Amino acid sequence: MNPKQIALHWQILIGIVGGILVGFLCIQFAEGKEFVIDWIKPFGTIFINLLKLIAIPLIIVSLIKGVSDLKDTTQLSGLGLRTLGLYLLTTIIAVTLGLGLVNLVQPGGFLSNKTREEMLRSFGGVVDEKVEEVTAIEEMRGPLQPLVDIVPENIFESASANSNMLQIIFFSIIVGIAMILLPFSQAECRFTRVGENEQGKSRQIYENHFKK
Template sequence: MTTNPIRWKLHWQILLSLVLTLLFGALILPHTSEGFSAGAINFCQFIGKLFMNALKMVIVPLIVASIISGVMHLGAEKGVGRMGFKTFLYYTFSGAAAVIIGLIVVNIIQPGNVDADTAAAMLGSGAETSVSQGLMSKVEGRSSSDLFDIFLRMFPSNIIDAATNNGQLLGVITFSIMFGAFIGKLKPEQRETQQRFWESAQEVMLQLTDFIIRFAPIGVFGLVVPVIFETNLGDLFGTLAWFFITVLLALTLHFFINLGLVLKLVAKVNPVTHYKEMAPVLLTAFSTASSSATLPLTIETVEERAGVSKKTCSFTLPLGATVNMDGTALYECIVVLFIAQLYASTGQVALSIGDQLLVVFLALTTSIGVAGIPAASLVAIAVILPAVGLPVEAIGVVWLTDRILDMCRTSVNVFSDTVGAVTIAATEGETPYGNIEP
């Protein structure tokens, strides 16, 4: 008789990998011979680069298939055209508000503004050389007037060339959004053919990406060991603590202020009541770190506790679990700007206003495009970093805090979905919570 071995969930595997990383990089490796430590670091860098290359490989097809699959349904659902427009409007503005909060908080706190030695050690020995030319060419001498260049990059003459050169996916994202929107305007038989194709293509890419993400514990080990080995742990944890605080503060502001105001001013319901009734959903989202895994409970809770109709819930909540990622978009923005601040601390040119606005736009759009996969922020951040001249490998500096922050931002994602359902219901003439005034 055979027994199935116990299989740890991915987040526990990653946490174990981080513990082993700390032990190996801080306690074991420094006490070995110089030849052994150099060989171990080179091998870890190889493993880390292999993992990041695998992620980069799936970025373009995943972005295209996911965005087209998500957008095409908005135009296809003729019976809920008005509701679809309101839902899209809510997701756009709530996501934009979240990213702007992140942009403001990270610029005020500036967690990456540290001494040059600490920044260089956290980023790796190549911090002063690997990114210098690319970042300097992108941001030196730029000003807010270069915002017009962003719109030009949204419509490149060749989207394939734009995607393959320096990872400029802005044109690919714009094309995918427009392509998905116009699929919804096709004749029914043509639309169904396109929908089947893109939904199956998305499923293939999600499964492929999920397969690559399974190797995240090994990739994390390879990415983080060199950082631990070359960094003073006191400085490392101090800097990461400020990064952690920055993300939590921004998530808290969006959770209570932005979404609370939407509940009070638009949905006309008591925000305190909604926070209380959605507690089971929030706890489940926090513990699973998955919007999709929480979805059945989200639908049941919003229907039974908030009194939202089945029609509204069945349309807004599944769509929200796929495309409405406020917390993820906010996190992506802060991570990219935190890494940019670290590079600025090593003597590189800081990002201009135009580049920061590009980060805002890409954080919002990529959070939609890769929302359906585990560790979605990894792929999204890998899209954004090259767009502003930063190396993808720099993601490794935030791995130590990613799991806990993933749980927090997923809770914000799911709560925003519930706020959207209640708000759309109220604008459609329903009376969630009996429209109890605060």
Template sequence: MAKRLTYFILIGLVLGIITGWAINASISDGTPGADAQLTEIAGYFSIVTTLFLRLIKMIIAPLVFSTLVVGIAHMGDTAALGRVGGRALVWFIGASLVSLTLGLILVNLLQPGAGLDFPIPPVDAASGVERGAFDLKVFVTHLVPASMVEAMATNEILQIVVFSLFVGVAITAVGERAAPLVKGFEALVAVMLQITDYVMRVAPLAVFAAVAGTVAERGPSIIGTFGYFMGSFYLGLILLWAILIGAAFLIVGPRVKLLLRYIREPILLAFSTASSEAAYPRTLEALDRFGVPPRIASFVLPLGYSFNLDGSMMYMTFAVIFIAQAYGIDLTLGQEITMLLVLMITSKGVAGVPRASLVVIAATLAFFDIPEAGLLLILGVDHFLDMGRSATNVVGNAVASVVVAKWEVELDPLEPAEIEPPHAPAHSPSSGEAEQSFR
């Protein structure tokens, strides 16, 4: 089914581009109210996409909670938990620095914001993006949920992770008396992944609607206008992929060359919907088939969605420096290094959902006295850039899970990349097999 679904998503992507282009071309610029008509049509398409993303969000919280609790419970002891968590954070910090630094180097080298041949928004123009300065007190206190129900209702992944850590460690401490609870969570994992299978059947339609609506509203001309900026950014993403996979190759070995084949469906889904969150369930399953022990994947992957958004971090440096270049603002080397450190902190906990990075960018612009109005320059193409950075987030977290698994234990034998059980996903063993699977 996975192979067919990938093909259907590709078909939906191509048909969406064709349909959106045709709609945009049929409503000429000379038609009165053309922009309003295109916006209205895009709004109708967005209904399907919004419903799909809401279905995904419906799954995320219980899936993250149950898989993380079961994974921690089968770690065996808190020492193993601390070791895996420490290794994951080491990789996350290293990957974050590479992403931010590579973006900074490329945007300074290629200068996509210099010499733009279209009007720059006035400095005092409103961007429409909510801006808030980084507050350490708010950031730290926000890590711990005031209510687990509220955290799950709002899909606060980082808060869910914190609560799951407490529950998993407590289950380990209680021991045999908590065994029925572990079996219940294992059953919940199986149920949620089965629901994922149902939801994913409408993914091609959601991809078609998302792409058709975007292309219909924006039109192909905007891609041409910002072609150099977009091309520079996607070049950076390609280089980042190569660096991450190359580093994993040195640690894991030749097997890593097969990783993209296993995660190509989640990558394509994240790219077409511009949401790495939409790819979370499928990424979890793909890592299991690749041989990452479920107890490792179910722990590292949720952490990665809060601490390891590599594509988003590269975009933040690209966008901030691009806007500064557009307004002719030269930042010193010291300011740029400070920017890296600021983004290292402020980017953590950003949800893997569309447009979340813009809030962090707005705060960073204000910190360095760069006109916030510059966000208007990139809003038109942000969706197309979000597609690339969402796919990169999936790649970065998959690589992190594989590397941490190799550091901790040997990878399990490979399973066929394109084969899934007909009723229950491979990641969800029966209760009799669970103890062996989560070793």
């Protein structure tokens, strides 16, 4: 059967099951772990990096396009309230599901006391250092620091880290608003003929040139 004829969700499920089977087989051999780390894990890392690669461009383009299509800044208030409400709703659902599943499944409860003690000896010091760092940072932060953190000082630096997503969203919204406020009389739409496509039809694009 042609792989293209298989639905995408079935391809994903087949990949998940295949990964589980390969992992189960590899742990049965002494050198299986090294084989997975050296020859399989890099492809997974590349796939995750590709997903992260397209995240920022998609968010920027989608937000700028969505905001600029409003054609009126007065519509932003209603859109902002709906977005905030949806964000709070999804956050509540996510927190509820997370806490419910943790209390139901109780991950780590199956570990023996010996394993827990070994993990505490191995990672306890690192965890304590992280907790102290976070505590020190929180003590230095003012009540309006979350608001300050939304505004980026360098958009390229913010775009280089997926953790600064709020700054990316803020920048995209500002650019979209600027496009709405731009006087139409200052924009000149020039028609450009590019050539012919595969069917022999003329393909045309519009390029916006802004007068200085």
